[in-house]
Amino acid sequence: RNILKLFQFLHGCKDNFLDEVEMESQTALSPPPRKNSTPTKIAKQNLTPLQVLLQMGFPKNRAEKALTATGYRGVQLASDWLLAHVYDPMLDDNVPREFILYLCPTGQLLEELEVFFHKSSLKCGRNGAHNYMAHMTLCPGFKVPDHNVCNLIQILSDVITKMKGVLPHKIELEPYVSPNFIGLFASDKAVEALQKFSLEFLKEVSSKILHSDSQTFDALATCFPWCAGSGSSFMGETWLQSEAQPCKSFHITLAYQFNSQQYTYLQELVNEVDLFSLCNWEIRLYSRDSRLSNNEVYRVIYPHIPREMDELELVIGDFIYINPGSLTASLDGWVEGISWLTGCAGYLPGNYVERVPESDAWTLHKSFTLSKDLDLSSLDDISLSRRSRVGINLSCPSVSDETNNEVRSSGGADDPPQDFDALYAKVNKSSKKKSLESSDKGLRSVYIARHGERIDFAFGSWVPYCFNSEGTYSRKDLNMPVNVPMRKAGPQAYVKDSPLTVLGSLQARLTGEAMKNSGVVIHHALSSSSYRCVQTCDYILEGLGIRDTLPIRVEPGLFEWLGWYKEGLPDWFTTEELKAIGFNIDLGYKPYVRRSELEDKTESSQQYYLRSFYVMQNVIKNFEGNVLLVGHAATLDTCSRQLLGNAPRTAQELQKLVQKVPYCSVAVVKENLVSTADKNLGEWSLIEPPFPPMTTSANMRYDWRILNT
Numbered sequence: 001r002n003i004l005k006l007f008q009f010l011h012g013c014k015d016n017f018l019d020e021v022e023m024e025s026q027t028a029l030s031p032p033p034r035k036n037s038t039p040t041k042i043a044k045q046n047l048t049p050l051q052v053l054l055q056m057g058f059p060k061n062r063a064e065k066a067l068t069a070t071g072y073r074g075v076q077l078a079s080d081w082l083l084a085h086v087y088d089p090m091l092d093d094n095v096p097r098e099f100i101l102y103l104c105p106t107g108q109l110l111e112e113l114e115v116f117f118h119k120s121s122l123k124c125g126r127n128g129a130h131n132y133m134a135h136m137t138l139c140p141g142f143k144v145p146d147h148n149v150c151n152l153i154q155i156l157s158d159v160i161t162k163m164k165g166v167l168p169h170k171i172e173l174e175p176y177v178s179p180n181f182i183g184l185f186a187s188d189k190a191v192e193a194l195q196k197f198s199l200e201f202l203k204e205v206s207s208k209i210l211h212s213d214s215q216t217f218d219a220l221a222t223c224f225p226w227c228a229g230s231g232s233s234f235m236g237e238t239w240l241q242s243e244a245q246p247c248k249s250f251h252i253t254l255a256y257q258f259n260s261q262q263y264t265y266l267q268e269l270v271n272e273v274d275l276f277s278l279c280n281w282e283i284r285l286y287s288r289d290s291r292l293s294n295n296e297v298y299r300v301i302y303p304h305i306p307r308e309m310d311e312l313e314l315v316i317g318d319f320i321y322i323n324p325g326s327l328t329a330s331l332d333g334w335v336e337g338i339s340w341l342t343g344c345a346g347y348l349p350g351n352y353v354e355r356v357p358e359s360d361a362w363t364l365h366k367s368f369t370l371s372k373d374l375d376l377s378s379l380d381d382i383s384l385s386r387r388s389r390v391g392i393n394l395s396c397p398s399v400s401d402e403t404n405n406e407v408r409s410s411g412g413a414d415d416p417p418q419d420f421d422a423l424y425a426k427v428n429k430s431s432k433k434k435s436l437e438s439s440d441k442g443l444r445s446v447y448i449a450r451h452g453e454r455i456d457f458a459f460g461s462w463v464p465y466c467f468n469s470e471g472t473y474s475r476k477d478l479n480m481p482v483n484v485p486m487r488k489a490g491p492q493a494y495v496k497d498s499p500l501t502v503l504g505s506l507q508a509r510l511t512g513e514a515m516k517n518s519g520v521v522i523h524h525a526l527s528s529s530s531y532r533c534v535q536t537c538d539y540i541l542e543g544l545g546i547r548d549t550l551p552i553r554v555e556p557g558l559f560e561w562l563g564w565y566k567e568g569l570p571d572w573f574t575t576e577e578l579k580a581i582g583f584n585i586d587l588g589y590k591p592y593v594r595r596s597e598l599e600d601k602t603e604s605s606q607q608y609y610l611r612s613f614y615v616m617q618n619v620i621k622n623f624e625g626n627v628l629l630v631g632h633a634a635t636l637d638t639c640s641r642q643l644l645g646n647a648p649r650t651a652q653e654l655q656k657l658v659q660k661v662p663y664c665s666v667a668v669v670k671e672n673l674v675s676t677a678d679k680n681l682g683e684w685s686l687i688e689p690p691f692p693p694m695t696t697s698a699n700m701r702y703d704w705r706i707l708n709t
Helices: 002-012 014-027 049-055 060-069 075-084 108-124 146-162 188-210 213-223 260-272 397-410 420-424 455-459 502-517 531-544 575-581 605-622 651-658 704-708
Strands: 097-107 136-144 173-178 181-186 251-256 279-288 296-300 319-322 334-339 345-349 353-355 363-369 445-450 524-527 552-554 627-631 666-671 684-687
Touching (some): 060 146, 097 108, 097 146, 108 251, 108 260, 136 146, 146 188, 173 260, 181 188, 181 260, 445 605, 531 627, 605 627, 605 651
Parallel strands (some): 445 627, 524 552
Antiparallel strands (some): 181 251, 296 319, 319 334, 334 345, 445 666
């Protein structure tokens, strides 16, 4: 199981890992020159990844399959793939992967399209376009044997080099809207250039890999309807028919297979897309497992350890291939699926997975950027305002250096290095220290808690299920709240700002009662702006018996990592609205990080740690006594790690950590009695909470009809 998780981690963060290695290599010290520049030993022979795997003892067919499935990302990842797929029944089957060539937008245009897809999914549900990333199909799907994949990539590189002067740097898009199809079509000028490129690529693949000139013409006719002929086979393999139209085949599909009643709304959404947004176009070569062809793709959101022989182990982040209609047809909520991570099949609980685009499970083999219209520094705006440090100094110098490098890498080649403190420095807001009502001004502790169980994680897409067309809420499960407050933005605001379940409320109240029974005294309470966090803080204070006497200070700076909210911040309740709902809110509190400082910002994991640490520093400086902070799973680490003298984690380490922080977990940091000779200890220590943790089991939804079977 650990091997599977290692492979999942390596595959999920390969790009970021390579970027970090490159960044570190740029800052490393240069070695001194050698006195003898002539090597005295014979250099080690350079071996290809395939040769290394063969030397390790893997059969050639398996080694080639592993390298192809992992996009030739290296021996380590390929060997991990082989170990993970050791029980894959199709491991030795001679079934080539299916390849497809896409032209994909990036930058601001992609953001515009993602907003369209998100809004259309929320309002109208999924349609065929939601199953893929935004793209233009340059060449329909085709199969290539594993041993020829390197040749395929080289052919693509050669064709792009050859056609560099033909390929367009800018592509004008024209919207096309009909009752059964909505898309953006490339202009005639771009179509002509893309036709030439696609034809050249297909001819090269046909002659150098498939060696079947007699059947190339049929393949061309399938890919490009303006060519003569009507064949649809290529080397005995069926080409996946594109959605190309004879007049203009190069287009981005926005919606199809949708209900005719949704046409008007989708048409309005198309008009909101800014087609003149800055954009870089990338040619990308993808491949997919042939088992994907007739299945839907789901992502695991809850782990599962098999209890029966026919059950499938679930690892968070894995993809599962499931036959269409299996979930709705299941009588007990269990369905059969195939793991992308291991290739093994088995039964799994349907509420442990969520539907995702099929393209999420594809392997990217090569990517080429066509244009440089986009100023990347304008999109990598990391200027989340960080005021000057107060109280405790940052004890790990590597943080400043590492972040400086990150800032430089996002700008242009001629940009001067940006000063770290100058980038984040803002005027320090000082506030008067609040005097304790209690006479106990001894050693302080900060209790950092995660919120309780949230509805969307328990039930998935619950808003369309529980709200009618008029926005009226209806309770569909006993674990759902009896009622939820009305929101100015309507029920859709709950999609990104979920409330607690009934169990989540109970978890928070029990946590507060446990704190009270253990003698914990809280003098100040701060909460993230997320509704579930405010609810959790309220229930904890209720369990402590101080709900009516201790107001909650809502702090947007405690919100979770902005990297998980690329589409924008949630539409939170205002403090006035929370007060009107019935929460005891301190309306006079001025947050250390305002909402406006988080809006429209990109944020690295390092900057997320700095933001959280900044809030923590101000809390310690301005509040005496014990403090309760209620945030998210990552908050337990981001608010304590640098306080303890440790460096911020990488994005991959953070994502791995949050999976181990269950609902209503509490981290406790305690102020030390005196300065200690052990400088590594610092002024604060992480201690064991004075009350036990909470453990619950998964409880699937009951269907009374199973008794009729």
